[in-house]
Amino acid sequence: MPKVSRVLGLHLSPNKKGTSRVLLDKFANGVVEAGSEFTLLSISDYPNLSGCVACGACSKTGQCRITDDMEVFYQAFDENVKIVVASSLFFYDVPAQGKAVIDRSQAYWSRRYVLGQNQTGKEGAKGFLLAVGATKGKDLFTPVSLSVKYFFDALAFPKKFGTLFFKSLEGPADISEEQFLQTRAAGFEFGSPF
Numbered sequence: 001m002p003k004v005s006r007v008l009g010l011h012l013s014p015n016k017k018g019t020s021r022v023l024l025d026k027f028a029n030g031v032v033e034a035g036s037e038f039t040l041l042s043i044s045d046y047p048n049l050s051g052c053v054a055c056g057a058c059s060k061t062g063q064c065r066i067t068d069d070m071e072v073f074y075q076a077f078d079e080n081v082k083i084v085v086a087s088s089l090f091f092y093d094v095p096a097q098g099k100a101v102i103d104r105s106q107a108y109w110s111r112r113y114v115l116g117q118n119q120t121g122k123e124g125a126k127g128f129l130l131a132v133g134a135t136k137g138k139d140l141f142t143p144v145s146l147s148v149k150y151f152f153d154a155l156a157f158p159k160k161f162g163t164l165f166f167k168s169l170e171g172p173a174d175i176s177e178e179q180f181l182q183t184r185a186a187g188f189e190f191g192s193p194f
């Protein structure tokens with residue numbers, strides 16, 4: 001019997017009914033069709049989430065000193081080896097609330113690169129970035145790709161990850177049937193057991 005894969009859907013946009021959330025749901029359908037489990041973790045459900053205050057505590061202990069909703073995210077990151085990050089873009093990157101989650105992952109970075117822990121990475125770890133923007137800029141997805149690349153690296157995931165990007169989507173009504181099919185297919189491939 002094949003091993004069941006678990007996929008964490010990390011939605012970093014505050015809009016519960018926005019374009020990236022609609023597409024993430026379609027991605028999740030593909031994951032489940034592939035025989036894997038899918039868990040959604042959305043920043044919109046966690047209003048008590050502070051940004052990093054650059055206190056430096058995590059470089060000494062490997063732990064963030066702030067106690068808030070980020071604890072839920074830390075637990076999810078520790079329990080999953082496949083993560084799809086989904087977000088609509090604000091000024092070419094994830095919205096502030098989502099960036100707080102990435103920034104607070106400095107604790108993982110400190111463990112790896114300051115304290116020398118978790119050097120080998122997670123076995124079977126795999127990441128994916130699903131991002132959408134309303135504009136058509138040539139470099140629209142460069143900043144978010146870099147943010148997510150180093151977020152994954154902090155979590156001991158590979159710096160190379162799958163991507164699916166869509167431009168010129170003002171809202172869910174702009175998503176084409178072809179884009180829905182692409183997203184579902186990407187979820188199926190990502191969710192296939194390793």
